[in-house]
Amino acid sequence: MELRGAAAVVTGASRGLGAALARRLVAAGARVALVARPSEELEQVVRGIRAAGGEAHAVAADVGDKRAPHAIAAAAAALVGPVELLVQAASTLGHVPLRPLLDTGCEALERALAVNLVGPFRLAKLLVTPMALRGRGLVVHVTSDAAVGAYSGWGAYGVSKAALDHLGRILGAELEGTGVRVVTVDPGEMDTVMHAEALPGADRAALLAPDVVAARIVRLVRDASAVPNGARVEAASWEGR
Amino acid sequence: MVPASWPREEPLDERLLLIDPRALTLRDARVRDLPGALAQGDLLVVNDAATVPASLEAVTARGEPVELRLAAHLGDERWRAVLFGAGDWHTRTEHRPLPPRLSAREALLVGPELVATLERVDPAQPRLVDLRFSRSGAALWGALYRHGHPVQYAHVARALELWHVQTPFAARPWAVEMPSAGRALTWSLFGALRARGVRLAWLTHAAGLSSTGDAALDAALPLPEHFDVPAATVRAIAEARLARRRVVAAGTTVVRALEGCARLHGGELVGGEGTTDLRIDRRFRPRVVDGLLTGLHELGSSHRELMHAFAPEPLLARAWAHAEQRGYQDHEFGDVCLVLPGLTPA
Numbered sequence: 001m002e003l004r005g006a007a008a009v010v011t012g013a014s015r016g017l018g019a020a021l022a023r024r025l026v027a028a029g030a031r032v033a034l035v036a037r038p039s040e041e042l043e044q045v046v047r048g049i050r051a052a053g054g055e056a057h058a059v060a061a062d063v064g065d066k067r068a069p070h071a072i073a074a075a076a077a078a079l080v081g082p083v084e085l086l087v088q089a090a091s092t093l094g095h096v097p098l099r100p101l102l103d104t105g106c107e108a109l110e111r112a113l114a115v116n117l118v119g120p121f122r123l124a125k126l127l128v129t130p131m132a133l134r135g136r137g138l139v140v141h142v143t144s145d146a147a148v149g150a151y152s153g154w155g156a157y158g159v160s161k162a163a164l165d166h167l168g169r170i171l172g173a174e175l176e177g178t179g180v181r182v183v184t185v186d187p188g189e190m191d192t193v194m195h196a197e198a199l200p201g202a203d204r205a206a207l208l209a210p211d212v213v214a215a216r217i218v219r220l221v222r223d224a225s226a227v228p229n230g231a232r233v234e235a236a237s238w239e240g241r
Numbered sequence: 242m243v244p245a246s247w248p249r250e251e252p253l254d255e256r257l258l259l260i261d262p263r264a265l266t267l268r269d270a271r272v273r274d275l276p277g278a279l280a281q282g283d284l285l286v287v288n289d290a291a292t293v294p295a296s297l298e299a300v301t302a303r304g305e306p307v308e309l310r311l312a313a314h315l316g317d318e319r320w321r322a323v324l325f326g327a328g329d330w331h332t333r334t335e336h337r338p339l340p341p342r343l344s345a346r347e348a349l350l351v352g353p354e355l356v357a358t359l360e361r362v363d364p365a366q367p368r369l370v371d372l373r374f375s376r377s378g379a380a381l382w383g384a385l386y387r388h389g390h391p392v393q394y395a396h397v398a399r400a401l402e403l404w405h406v407q408t409p410f411a412a413r414p415w416a417v418e419m420p421s422a423g424r425a426l427t428w429s430l431f432g433a434l435r436a437r438g439v440r441l442a443w444l445t446h447a448a449g450l451s452s453t454g455d456a457a458l459d460a461a462l463p464l465p466e467h468f469d470v471p472a473a474t475v476r477a478i479a480e481a482r483l484a485r486r487r488v489v490a491a492g493t494t495v496v497r498a499l500e501g502c503a504r505l506h507g508g509e510l511v512g513g514e515g516t517t518d519l520r521i522d523r524r525f526r527p528r529v530v531d532g533l534l535t536g537l538h539e540l541g542s543s544h545r546e547l548m549h550a551f552a553p554e555p556l557l558a559r560a561w562a563h564a565e566q567r568g569y570q571d572h573e574f575g576d577v578c579l580v581l582p583g584l585t586p587a
Binding site: 033057058059060061067070071073074075077078079081082083126129130132133134174 | 287289291293378379380382383386387402403404407409410411412413414428431441443
């Protein structure tokens with residue numbers, strides 16, 4: 001899709017991949033509503049983008065809260081116009097430190113599903129129908145290899161991401177022929193706060209910088225029409241394209 | 242007629258009364274039958290305005306409770322609003338106490354982070370005020386959605402949440418009450434309409450308050466409303482006309498936007514934003530719209546007046562009596578009718 005002037009929403013935008021994606025999308029000419037729970041970090045990311053001459057808005061909301069998607073969708077549409085690009089990068093691990101599924105609290109599983117699955121469903125539901133009415137739009141869901149591999153300790157997170165992958169596939173099937181596309185992207189292992197929380201002992205030198213992955217995903221967004229609707233892809237495939 | 246007291250689970254099952262003003266006929270159907278009532282090439286135009294949580298509880302500097310009901314966005318942090326006295330939606334608006342007399346520069350406290358300062362009090366209608374909020378941009382939208390509730394109705398069973406008053410395709414938050422004809426237009430129905438060859442187009446119209454319970458103020462409704470008609474919709478309408486297909490408005494707000502827009506430009510539809518104070522009644526000759534999908538509106542309402550521009554009153558009176566006898570429901574969550582010439586083959 002054409003990013004110059006595009007109205008975009010990025011969730012999980014206060015840090016890590018979400019913040020890097022918001023910066024990259026604005027640099028490519030998009031006008032972006034950055035969504036994250038209220039924090040000084042979110043305000044700082046927005047101030048940084050504005051200082052560089054870009055258009056960004058801090059939409060403080062918790063995507064796991066049932067009422068939040070309406071506030072997010074409305075604020076975004078009011079501030080940047082009818083939304084053409086939705087990037088859902090907000091995630092929670094459920095429990096930190098990670099623990100076996102049988103030691104996972106039901107509430108932690110529910111919270112992981114609320115933030116990683118139900119919140120994204122609500123926001124997609126609100127933004128996709130108006131996109132279809134206009135005959136164009138793109139939804140990008142950020143997933144994880146934990147959605148495919150059954151890793152011990154990653155239960156709540158892996159279950160929610162696997163469901164998110166399938167949500168994308170079914171939405172993609174239903175959106176065929178409407179001009180709206182859904183793509184699920186696995187970013188790979190990144191050097192983020194979330195990764196450090198999950199695997200505190202990891203060798204950071206072996207991890208990707210979020211900005212490197214953000215650049216790949218922005219290329220993917222540009223070429224999204226080449227991706228089958230609802231497909232799950234790896235960001236690494238867009239390196240150097 | 243009995244008002245619908247709650248949004249129904251399956252909008253496709255809601256009743257659809259087909260009213261043909263040319264053949265002077267009535268026919269009962271369901272919303273799921275809408276595609277069959279339209280023809281290939283017909284154009285259905287919807288209002289994609291999202292409904293704002295326009296009802297805000299506030300207190301004056303003297304501690305008096307008031308309800309601020311947002312009526313129109315004037316730009317940035319400025320809104321036009323109607324003031325209500327103490328109480329809430331459990332009391333019919335006409336029985337609510339009057340708000341205290343307020344004057345310009347008075348402040349209303351909405352929440353710890355949100356103050357509304359009155360800039361102007363309408364000299365003729367002191368409940369109608371222009372105000373400026375203490376926050377702007379994303380912070381203001383966040384505060385409005387934190388503190389506001391959708392406008393409520395005394396005939397509705399429980400308090401409505403925002404999701405009860407959104408159309409499925411709502412985008413920009415411009416409406417202070419739901420453009421309710423769009424409520425039944427679900428994703429499935431869009432698919433069926435497309436399969437039928439019916440074309441869809443959109444515009445955004447800032448649907449205003451339906452009633453304030455104040456006879457003098459209600460007589461002034463609808464207030465001027467802002468609209469945005471995209472160039473693609475102007476083109477789609479021109480194509481439909483050229484092909485002798487019908488242009489159907491999904492709701493009175495779509496009629497007001499299209500006819501108001503055309504009137505601002507000497508009868509010609511021109512893409513872009515504008516504000517219209519057009520009042521449509523039985524003397525009005527529509528230039529753009531051939532028919533409309535709308536709720537069942539009682540005699541004396543501004544919506545019924547608007548319907549007169551599309552069908553003679555004796556037919557509408559007959560339709561109303563028929564609907565009442567058949568158990569149709571009216572108001573925001575009620576059944577709908579389609580007023581369109583050619584529904585019954587000649």
